[in-house]
Amino acid sequence: MNIYVLMKKTFDTEEKIQINGGKIDTDGAEFIINPYDEYAIEEAIKVRDEHGGEVTVVTIGDEDSESQLRTALAMGADKAVLINTEDDIEEGDQVTTTRILEAYFEDKEVDLILAGNVAIDEASGQVGPRLAAKLDIPYVTTITSLEIDGDTVKIDKDVEGDVEKVETSLPLLVTCQQGLNEPRYPSLPGIMKAKKKPLEELEIDDLDLDEDDVEAATETVEVFLPPEKEAGKVLEGETDEQVKELISLLKTEAKVL
Amino acid sequence: MGKYLVISEVRDGELRNVSFENIAAARQIDENSEVVAAVLGDGDLESLGQELIQYGADRAVVVQHENLKNYTSDGYVQAAMAVIEQEDPDGIVMGHTSEGKDLSPRIASKLDSGLISDVTEIEGSGDDVKFIRPIYSGKAFEKKVITNGKTFITIRPNNIAPLEKDESRSGDVQKVEVDVQNLRTVIKEVIRKASEGVDLSEANIIVAGGRGVKSAEGFDPLYELADVLGGAVGASRGAADAGYCDYSLQIGQTGKVVTPDLYIAVGISGAIQHLAGMSNSKVIVAINKDPEANIFNVADYGIVGDLFDVVPALTEEIKALKG
Ligand SMILES: Cc1cc2nc3c(=O)[nH]c(=O)nc-3n(C[C@H](O)[C@H](O)[C@H](O)COP(=O)(O)OP(=O)(O)OC[C@H]3O[C@@H](n4cnc5c(N)ncnc54)[C@H](O)[C@@H]3O)c2cc1C
Ligand SMILES: Cc1cc2nc3c(=O)[nH]c(=O)nc-3n(C[C@H](O)[C@H](O)[C@H](O)COP(=O)(O)OP(=O)(O)OC[C@H]3O[C@@H](n4cnc5c(N)ncnc54)[C@H](O)[C@@H]3O)c2cc1C
Numbered sequence: 001m002n003i004y005v006l007m008k009k010t011f012d013t014e015e016k017i018q019i020n021g022g023k024i025d026t027d028g029a030e031f032i033i034n035p036y037d038e039y040a041i042e043e044a045i046k047v048r049d050e051h052g053g054e055v056t057v058v059t060i061g062d063e064d065s066e067s068q069l070r071t072a073l074a075m076g077a078d079k080a081v082l083i084n085t086e087d088d089i090e091e092g093d094q095v096t097t098t099r100i101l102e103a104y105f106e107d108k109e110v111d112l113i114l115a116g117n118v119a120i121d122e123a124s125g126q127v128g129p130r131l132a133a134k135l136d137i138p139y140v141t142t143i144t145s146l147e148i149d150g151d152t153v154k155i156d157k158d159v160e161g162d163v164e165k166v167e168t169s170l171p172l173l174v175t176c177q178q179g180l181n182e183p184r185y186p187s188l189p190g191i192m193k194a195k196k197k198p199l200e201e202l203e204i205d206d207l208d209l210d211e212d213d214v215e216a217a218t219e220t221v222e223v224f225l226p227p228e229k230e231a232g233k234v235l236e237g238e239t240d241e242q243v244k245e246l247i248s249l250l251k252t253e254a255k256v257l
Numbered sequence: 258m259g260k261y262l263v264i265s266e267v268r269d270g271e272l273r274n275v276s277f278e279n280i281a282a283a284r285q286i287d288e289n290s291e292v293v294a295a296v297l298g299d300g301d302l303e304s305l306g307q308e309l310i311q312y313g314a315d316r317a318v319v320v321q322h323e324n325l326k327n328y329t330s331d332g333y334v335q336a337a338m339a340v341i342e343q344e345d346p347d348g349i350v351m352g353h354t355s356e357g358k359d360l361s362p363r364i365a366s367k368l369d370s371g372l373i374s375d376v377t378e379i380e381g382s383g384d385d386v387k388f389i390r391p392i393y394s395g396k397a398f399e400k401k402v403i404t405n406g407k408t409f410i411t412i413r414p415n416n417i418a419p420l421e422k423d424e425s426r427s428g429d430v431q432k433v434e435v436d437v438q439n440l441r442t443v444i445k446e447v448i449r450k451a452s453e454g455v456d457l458s459e460a461n462i463i464v465a466g467g468r469g470v471k472s473a474e475g476f477d478p479l480y481e482l483a484d485v486l487g488g489a490v491g492a493s494r495g496a497a498d499a500g501y502c503d504y505s506l507q508i509g510q511t512g513k514v515v516t517p518d519l520y521i522a523v524g525i526s527g528a529i530q531h532l533a534g535m536s537n538s539k540v541i542v543a544i545n546k547d548p549e550a551n552i553f554n555v556a557d558y559g560i561v562g563d564l565f566d567v568v569p570a571l572t573e574e575i576k577a578l579k580g
Contacts, residue, residue, distance in 0.1 A: 013510055013530050017396040024397060035511055094362070095371060120510055121393050124374035126362035129330070133366035138441035139330060141359045159355045160458060160513070161505025164327075165446040178511045179504050215405070217371025221387060222400040226537070234548070234559040242560045243570045246542065247578065249558055254540040256462070256519040257486075257575075 001053030002108070003044045005077065006101065006115040006127065007037040009061060009068045013120065019223055033068045036116025038183040039176035043146060044114050045076040046181065051148060053111070054078045060100050062086040066199065073194035074186030080199040088204050093216035094126040100214055101127070102134040103207035110135070113173040117142050125175070132173040140166055142177040259290040261408075262346035264337060265309060266356055267298045272305050274459050275352030275412065277312040277419035282412050283350050284313060284420065285379045286386050291315050293344055297336040299326040306430035313420040316429040318344070324437040327444040328356050332437045334363050339435040341368070348408030354458065357411045370406035377416040377516070377537070394510045394533030414459050415516050450505050455489035457506070462488030462519045465508055465535070468495035469524020469545065469564055476502055478568040479523055485575045491515065491535075493525045509534035524564045527552030544568065 011017075012030035019025060033041070044055040056079040057072040059065050069080035083100055085092070105113075113135075115128035125141070132139035144163070145156035148170070157164040158177045186194070204214065233249070235242040250257045261283035265276035276294070283292045294314035296302045299321060306317030320336040337360065341349070349364070351357040353375045365372035378389040380400065387400045388410055403409070457463065464483040466476050476490065483490045491513070492506040508515055510533040520538035525531060527543070527550055535541070536555050543556035544567050553559045560567050 011393060013394075013533075017393050019397070024393070093371065095369075098366065123392065123394070124362075124372070125358050126365070126372060126374060129359060129362035130366040133363045140442055142355065158505070159447075160456070161450050161503070163448040163450060164444050165448070166442050167445055168442040178507070217369075217403065217405040218373055218401050219404045220399045220401050223392070224398050224400075226395070226398060229555060229557075232541070232543075232553065232556040232559055234553065234561060239560075239562055239566050239570050240574075242562065243567065243574050246558055246560060246571070247574055250519065250540070250542075254519075254557065256540050257578075 001048065001051050001111045003048055003053055003055045004108075004110060004113045005037065005040045005044045005055060005057045005072070006113065006131070007041070007057050007059045007068065007072060008034045008116070008119045009059070009065050010034045010119055010121045017225065019225060022223060024223060031064065031068065033071060034116050034119045036118060036120070036176055036178070039178065039180045040114035040116055041072050041075055041077060042181045042183040043176060044112075047112065047146070047148060056081060058101070058104060059083070060085055060097055069199055070194050071186055073197045073199070074190040075184055076190060079197065082199065082201045083207070084201055084203055089211055089214060091216055091219065092214065093218045094124055094130060095217045096214045097127050098130040098134060100204060100207065100209065101131050103209050104202070105131070105135055110137070111170050115173065115175045117175045117177050128173055128175040135173070137171045137173055138168050139173040139175070140168060141175040143174045144177050144179040146174065146180070259287045259347040260344065261287065261290050261292050261348045261350060262341065262344055263292060263294050263314065264349065264351045264357075265294055265296045265305070266352055266354060267296060267302075267305065270300060272308060273352065273354070274419065275354060275414040276309065278412060278414065278417045279350045279352060280309065280313045281420050282376075282379060282410070282417045283348065285382060285417070286348060286408060287383055290347070293318060293346065295320070295337070295340045297325050297333055299323055303430050303432070307427070310428040310430070311422050311424055311426050313423075314428065316431070318431050318433050320433050320435050322435060322437040324440060327447070328359075329440050329442050329444060330359055330363055331440045331442060333360050334367070335437050336435050337364055338367060340433055343433060346407065351411045353411035353413045361409070361411050365409055368407060368409075370409050371403050373401050373403065373410045376410045376412045379417065391537065395514070395537050396533070413514070413516065415461075450503055455487065457489045457491055457513055458515060460489035460515070460517050462486045462521075463491045463508075463515055463517045463538075464488055464521045464523060465491035465493065465525060466496050466502070466523050467493035467525030468499055470496055470501055473501050478565065478572065482521070482568055482572045482575075485572055485579065488517070488519070493528075493531050495525070522552050522556070523568060525552055526550050527555065
């Protein structure tokens with residue numbers, strides 16, 4: 001089976017956000033594999049182990065993305081592809097990302113593509129469905145279980161907490177939700193092996209694209225931090241006094257009751 | 258004069274709130290525009306069309322088909338594209354819900370259009386309109402504009418207030434015939450877990466429990482409090498991981514993002530990943546026995562104490578208040 005994972009690197013979830021020159025400051029920030037993409041990698045490896053085939057992890061990023069790709073290889077993916085746009089593209093959005101991925105997949109035989117539900121930084125959740133639409137394959141978003149039997153695929157889909165039992169077929173794109181699996185940690189032998197696994201680096205030129213082909217349709221004009229919250233009020237006294245005061249504050253000051 | 262299409266959402270035969278918020282959003286983008294509300298589904302949709310008009314739409318179009326009974330991307334995209342082709346709107350607004358998140362990128366892809374997802378605020382209007390959305394799980398915000406194609410956005414539920422309902426408003430509700438076929442994904446069954454009671458993402462009041470609740474039964478007092486408040490119960494991942502509640506209740510970076518008017522965090526320490534899902538709530542109350550807990554740094558009001566004393570006392574007091 002030809003299994004592909006779409007992976008984005010994101011800020012570590014512990015990272016504080018700072019703005020510098022109107023942009024999010026990435027200097028010194030720790031990057032990780034987008035947590036939802038970890039579920040995708042784990043699931044891809046499981047599917048391969050059960051049905052055979054090959055897992056290829058694809059990312060659009062920069063030189064530093066190699067680190068997350070190596071981690072994916074150490075987890076057990078077979079091949080990695082870095083589409084490095086650092087020198088070619090200044091501004092982009094989900095249209096840009098999808099156009100590049102579409103070009104990459106144009107000549108590929110695909111059985112299954114796994115993406116994350118959202119990337120936790122920009123979190124639009126657009127890339128998976130947009131790509132599936134371009135490749136004209138069905139997709140199911142926010143999956144929490146995946147079972148493949150021949151060409152038939154049985155899926156549990158999370159719908160705001162409800163579960164839909166979905167049936168569909170390959171080729172297919174899914175986006176992975178928390179609860180799908182427990183991503184493994186790379187093992188030491190895995191890390192050693194990863195160093196020798198193939199990591200292909202491409203530029204948009206290799207995909208017959210130039211900057212104009214991937215022009216964004218939206219633009220970010222400002223980035224800002226939420227207003228600092230003033231320290232809240234910690235209520236004093238015995239429980240029943242605290243409770244009475246809280247209710248009175250919620251009624252008169254906060255006006256939410 | 259521009260034209261905006263708002264794509265509504267139906268659950269259990271009723272319009273979800275965000276459908277009304279869509280209309281308000283479209284009006285905010287362009288006050289003088291014509292707002293056309295679309296309803297896709299099965300059953301009697303015409304009355305829903307009228308309701309949307311009472312909430313400020315100028316007219317409504319409905320696509321009714323048995324293959325639209327359950328939401329599927331293949332089915333709904335056929336219906337939505339038929340309406341979009343008929344109306345050729347300048348802009349489209351949908352809810353950033355499970356359904357909207359699934360459908361909007363596909364429509365955008367078909368239209369080769371930009372899409373600004375998960376908008377929480379609209380600034381300015383007309384040609385100067387900018388859309389504000391949280392990024393990095395609410396740790397920052399970005400202001401975006403559309404530079405090419407339709408003004409296409411999805412809005413986060415509970416952030417843009419709907420217009421006042423006006424029962425005297427009426428307008429045209431038109432049926433659009435679409436033969437919805439060739440669904441490549443089929444919904445075999447829907448298992449309801451979350452939607453009993455109040456919907457978490459649309460709830461005005463949320464009582465959320467953490468590991469401090471200590472057991473599944475420990476959630477009972479929280480349910481009682483939520484009940485008297487007319488709210489919903491949520492949870493931290495700590496509580497979900499410990500098996501005290503279902504993952505469907507989880508709020509945070511890898512769970513739901515909520516913005517209720519009132520968020521009561523009970524026995525939750527306030528990890529950054531939890532804050533990511535609730536820090537934009539309008540008023541936050543923290544109940545925790547540890548005065549140093551990080552949750553107090555984002556709370557408007559805090560009670561340091563044992564949740565098993567405080568929560569039942571709150572419930573009683575509110576019951577007394579409501580008579
Ligand atoms: C060349 C380029 C230039 C850009 N320039 C800017 C800029 O100037 N300003 C700005 O704010 N943003 C820029 N971006 C980022 C872009 O706006 C989005 O972050 C990106 O399109 C992903 O959207 P998202 O974060 O909403 O991901 P989502 O749609 O939420 O991601 C869902 C899933 O899609 C997959 N995915 C997402 N991104 C990638 C990726 N890069 N590679 C592989 N798979 C992926 C992952 O599986 C992910 O879990 C640029 C992106 C590219 C590729
Ligand atoms: C990638 C990633 C994603 C994550 N995503 C999420 C997410 O989406 N949502 C999320 O919530 N977490 C998430 N987490 C986990 C997060 O880091 C925390 O571990 C989690 O939020 C802790 O849950 P908690 O506050 O319930 O538990 P704890 O941190 O254990 O806190 C329990 C609190 O209860 C208090 N307490 C105990 N007994 C009582 C009592 N009797 N009365 C009053 N107070 C009491 C304690 O003082 C303590 O503050 C994520 C972590 C990672 C790494």
